[in-house]
Amino acid sequence: MKGYSHSIRLEADKCRGCTNCIKTCPTEAIRVRGGKAKIIDNRCIDCGECIRVCPHQAKKANTDEFETIFNYKYKIALPAPSLYAQFSKIYTRGQILAALKLLGFDYVYEVARAAELITAETKEYLKRKDIIRPVISSACPVVVRLIRLKYPSLIPNISQIESPMEAAAEIARNEFAAKTGARPEEIGIFFISPCAAKHTAAKMPIGNLKSNVDGVIAIKSIYVKLLKLLSDSEEADFKVMASKYGVRWANSGGESLALETDNFIAVDGIHNVAKILEEIEDDKINDVDFIEALACNGGCLGGPLCMENVYSAKAIFKKVLEKDISQSALPYTDERFNPMHDAEIEYVDAYSLDKDMYAAINKMAEMNRIVAELPGLDCGACGAPNCRALAEDIIRGEASESDCIIKLKEEYKKLKKKIGAEKGNEK
Amino acid sequence: MSDNIIRLHYDIDADDFSSAGLASSGTKRMLNQLGFNPAIVKKVAISMYEAEINAVIHADGGCADVEITPEKIVVVISDKGPGIPDIEQAMQAGWSTATNEIREQGFGAGMGLPNMKRYTDDMKIETELGVGTKVTLIINVN
Numbered sequence: 086m087k088g089y090s091h092s093i094r095l096e097a098d099k100c101r102g103c104t105n106c107i108k109t110c111p112t113e114a115i116r117v118r119g120g121k122a123k124i125i126d127n128r129c130i131d132c133g134e135c136i137r138v139c140p141h142q143a144k145k146a147n148t149d150e151f152e153t154i155f156n157y158k159y160k161i162a163l164p165a166p167s168l169y170a171q172f173s174k175i176y177t178r179g180q181i182l183a184a185l186k187l188l189g190f191d192y193v194y195e196v197a198r199a200a201e202l203i204t205a206e207t208k209e210y211l212k213r214k215d216i217i218r219p220v221i222s223s224a225c226p227v228v229v230r231l232i233r234l235k236y237p238s239l240i241p242n243i244s245q246i247e248s249p250m251e252a253a254a255e256i257a258r259n260e261f262a263a264k265t266g267a268r269p270e271e272i273g274i275f276f277i278s279p280c281a282a283k284h285t286a287a288k289m290p291i292g293n294l295k296s297n298v299d300g301v302i303a304i305k306s307i308y309v310k311l312l313k314l315l316s317d318s319e320e321a322d323f324k325v326m327a328s329k330y331g332v333r334w335a336n337s338g339g340e341s342l343a344l345e346t347d348n349f350i351a352v353d354g355i356h357n358v359a360k361i362l363e364e365i366e367d368d369k370i371n372d373v374d375f376i377e378a379l380a381c382n383g384g385c386l387g388g389p390l391c392m393e394n395v396y397s398a399k400a401i402f403k404k405v406l407e408k409d410i411s412q413s414a415l416p417y418t419d420e421r422f423n424p425m426h427d428a429e430i431e432y433v434d435a436y437s438l439d440k441d442m443y444a445a446i447n448k449m450a451e452m453n454r455i456v457a458e459l460p461g462l463d464c465g466a467c468g469a470p471n472c473r474a475l476a477e478d479i480i481r482g483e484a485s486e487s488d489c490i491i492k493l494k495e496e497y498k499k500l501k502k503k504i505g506a507e508k509g510n511e512k
Numbered sequence: 513m514s515d516n517i518i519r520l521h522y523d524i525d526a527d528d529f530s531s532a533g534l535a536s537s538g539t540k541r542m543l544n545q546l547g548f549n550p551a552i553v554k555k556v557a558i559s560m561y562e563a564e565i566n567a568v569i570h571a572d573g574g575c576a577d578v579e580i581t582p583e584k585i586v587v588v589i590s591d592k593g594p595g596i597p598d599i600e601q602a603m604q605a606g607w608s609t610a611t612n613e614i615r616e617q618g619f620g621a622g623m624g625l626p627n628m629k630r631y632t633d634d635m636k637i638e639t640e641l642g643v644g645t646k647v648t649l650i651i652n653v654n
Contacts, residue, residue: 238550363537367557437547442582443516445546450518 091129092147092284093136097121099143104465106135106144111355112234112435116478117468127435130230131282132355132380133389146281146390149300151307154189157273157299161261162190163253166197166327166335167279167385168304170402171392176315177408178332183321184314185277188307192261196276197327199253199422200334204343206246206424211344211374217241219350219365219373222340224248226286227380228358229430233291236362237432242376243292245426249334250276250283251290254297255422275300277307279335279388282380292426303390329406336402337384341377349375354382438480452476460491518542518580524564524589526573529617535576536560539587543580548653555651556585559631562624563589563647569614570594571645584633587649595641603629 102120107113114128115135122135122143136144154160162185169178176184178195186193203224211220223229223244232239254274262269276283278301287298333339337353350373352361358378364370381387386402387395438452439445455476463471467488469478478484487493520542522535540557544550560576567574571593579586596602603625610620629635634650 235544238554366554367540367561368554434547436545438545440547442547446516446518446580446582449542449546450515453518453520 089285089288090126091124091131092281093124093129093131093133094145094147095122095124096143096145099141101141101143102468103140104470105138105140107468107470108465109134109138110470111359112231113470113474115470116483117465125435127433128234130227130234130380131280131285132227132231133281134355136281136389146284146303148278148281148284148303148306148390149275151188151302151310153300154273154275154302158271159192159261159265159267159273160190161192161194161257161272161274162186162188162277163194163196163250163257163274163298164277165250165279165304165385166195166200166332167388167391167398168277169332169405170335170386170398171304171308172312172315173393173397173401175401175404175408176319177322178325178405179322180315180319181311182323182325184311184318186323187314187318187321188310190275192257193323194253194257194260195325195327195331196249196253197331197334199256199331200249200340201327201331201343202256202420202422203246203249203252203424204330204340207244207375208344210244210246211346219370219376220244221362221365221376221378223292223426224334224340224377225379226280226282226291227355228378229291230282230433231355231358231380232362233430234433234435235359236366238366239362240430240432242365243430245292247293247422247424247426248286249331250286251293251297252422252424256420258297259421273299275302277302277304279304279385279391280381281389290428292428292430294428304388305390305392308392332406335385336399337379337386338377339384341375344375346374348373349377351377351379353379353384353387355380438477448480452480455479455486458486459489462491464491466490516581518578520576520578520580522576522578524567524573524575524591526568526571529568529619532565532568533561535564535578539576539578539580543585546580548585552585552651552653555631556587556649559628559635559649559651560587560589562627562631563587563649565619566624566647567591567593569610569619574644583653585651585653587651588646589649590644590646592644595643595645596637596639597641599637599639 100121102117107115112128114125116123182193221242276298284301287296287301290296330343338351341349341351352358383395386398438448456473459472461472467475469475536557543553567589571591574591577588605626606622608620608622614620632649633652636648639645
């Protein structure tokens with residue numbers, strides 16, 4: 086999977102070349118060229134903002150088809166806790182997990198359970214003297230990628246503890262192999278996901294050499310199948326393992342509540358996250374131990390691959406949490422996994438104008454000159470999200486000043502005036 | 513044209529805490545894109561922010577002029593405020609003339625000038641009572 090850098094892709098025939106996605110992208114990763122949106126690969130962090138905003142459904146996320154589970158002899162499902170909030174008729178978690186198993190999985194392991202174990206590890210991690218504070222949660226892959234791209238000075242703040250998805254995958258593989266004698270390579274592990282970025286996280290992990298997840302299936306894509314099984318087999322039940330401490334991770338603030346500390350900031354929504362990261366970088370946030378940052382508004386319940394809109398999902402989630410849930414975390418059993426990242430997180434340079442500082446400074450001086458001459462409307466009609474981005478594209482040789490329709494109009498007016506004056510002279 | 517220097521000029525508006533910091537954040541964004549070491553960017557961003565906030569709190573705003581070269585970054589914050597009567601006193605950590613109102617907003621802790629000194633390689637204050645203050649912050653790249 087070398088070269089794979091993001092899951093978001095364009096369905097070109099649906100794209101009308103409007104400015105919605107370029108304006109909302111938090112990393113300025115989209116341009117409209119030749120009437121179609123184009124993603125700048127190394128800038129895309131899979132936040133899904135473009136999927137949400139596109140009026141023509143031209144932005145999609147790569148995920149794995151449900152049928153790919155049959156490529157494996159043994160199939161394991163790892164449901165994200167956000168799955169529990171997708172059914173407006175309230176089913177218990179036991180019913181939802183039982184239906185999931187009936188879809189064709191041999192084993193189901195709740196990611197919410199792994200989240201509890203990660204919480205226990207994080208509590209210990211936060212006691213360490215050798216860590217840089219505030220610690221930023223590594224659970225949201227979009228946030229980790231935003232830091233790597235735009236806030237590299239905060240890479241050392243990222244928690245070195247695994248994400249619940251990775252922990253769940255490792256535990257489930259070990260448990261299933263131990264129980265059945267299956268060889269690890271015969272087991273396919275599938276994350277049932279609210280999130281486009283988790284697909285990329287499984288293909289090209291950050292902080293890990295290799296992912297334990299073999300496939301990522303969108304909640305949306307199995308929703309109808311699951312709904313049918315739920316209504317057909319209401320009496321089916323499944324022994325749940327996670328308490329409210331793990332399940333609540335799906336909601337913004339849930340991870341922090343599980344840590345049982347008051348000394349945290351929980352921020353959700355990618356643009357809000359960027360503001361908080363900026364403030365940490367400028368030393369404006371002190372005396373805080375932990376930052377829970379989730380890219381989607383409302384947390385994972387607001388994920389682009391969820392079925393319910395985030396506010397309905399929150400209402401359902403509240404009822405699910407009241408229904409059948411253990412109020413205290415279950416103790417550790419013999420769940421075996423390595424809780425630590427095993428690879429460095431590296432800075433991705435996607436914005437520099439030139440490797441050579443002298444050349445970069447000259448290019449930026451030129452860019453500032455161009456910006457001063459552009460109208461400053463940030464209209465996006467040129468295909469770049471704002472005037473500054475157009476100036477940058479011009480410097481890179483990817484656009485020209487005549488792409489600006491306001492400038493073009495000025496030229497046209499001048500020309501018209503000139504022609505008018507010439508005609509007047511002829512009379 | 514290619515003289516290896518970027519000159520920036522920002523006006524600093526008075527008495528608007530919510531927009532205070534625009535000059536330093538704009539400068540920071542450019543330094544990041546230029547590829548300066550994050551430690552250098554941080555020194556500029558923090559010291560310039562402190563100076564910018566000071567101009568807002570004490571002097572009804574002013575302006576910022578920045579020169580970026582591969583060797584050093586020079587920030588000059590000028591205001592037409594009351595001036596600083598005793599620079600030595602003002603440099604002491606915790607010493608402040610800020611009103612309670614400003615302190616309640618989380619500003620005016622008396623760390624502005626000490627922080628500027630801490631985060632710069634060279635700092636110069638020129639001040640005249642009733643005329644204004646000019647703070648020059650120099651951050652060396654190497």
